[in-house]
Amino acid sequence: MFKENDCRKCHDPLKAKAGPSLKKIAEKYKGKADGEQKVLRQMTQGPRIKLDDGKEEDHKILDTKDPKVLKNVAQWILSQ
Numbered sequence: 001m002f003k004e005n006d007c008r009k010c011h012d013p014l015k016a017k018a019g020p021s022l023k024k025i026a027e028k029y030k031g032k033a034d035g036e037q038k039v040l041r042q043m044t045q046g047p048r049i050k051l052d053d054g055k056e057e058d059h060k061i062l063d064t065k066d067p068k069v070l071k072n073v074a075q076w077i078l079s080q
């Protein structure tokens with residue numbers, strides 16, 4: 001899912017790219033009760049983001065509305 005949606009263009013498992021690494025995101029939300037909600041929000045609502053080079057755009061949205069799939073991806077990210 002992550003690959004199919006081009007998320008890897010900006011998110012590497014370990015290295016920072018235009019977006020933070022998955023490991024960094026997982027660390028940020030480790031032990032936080034609302035971590036999954038925040039990650040879900042990022043993937044479903046596409047908030048405005050600032051890229052490394054200062055450009056702004058809307059964050060990419062996963063092309064599914066299936067809550068089970070979304071939850072799965074969120075938990076996968078948080079387990080990195």
Ligand code: HEC
Pocket residue numbers: 002005006007008009010011018019020025028038039042043048049050051052059060061062077
């Ligand atoms: C064009 C580059 C780009 C693409 C493509 C992209 N992201 Fe991001 N993403 C970012 C940036 C930049 C941030 C940091 C935004 C911020 O902190 O304001 C981010 C942050 C996140 C976060 C963390 C939010 C937080 O609260 O720290 C998650 C989760 C995430 N992206 C998931 C995804 C998923 C899933 C996809 C594929 C559907 C994706 N991203 C595709 C650039 C991208």
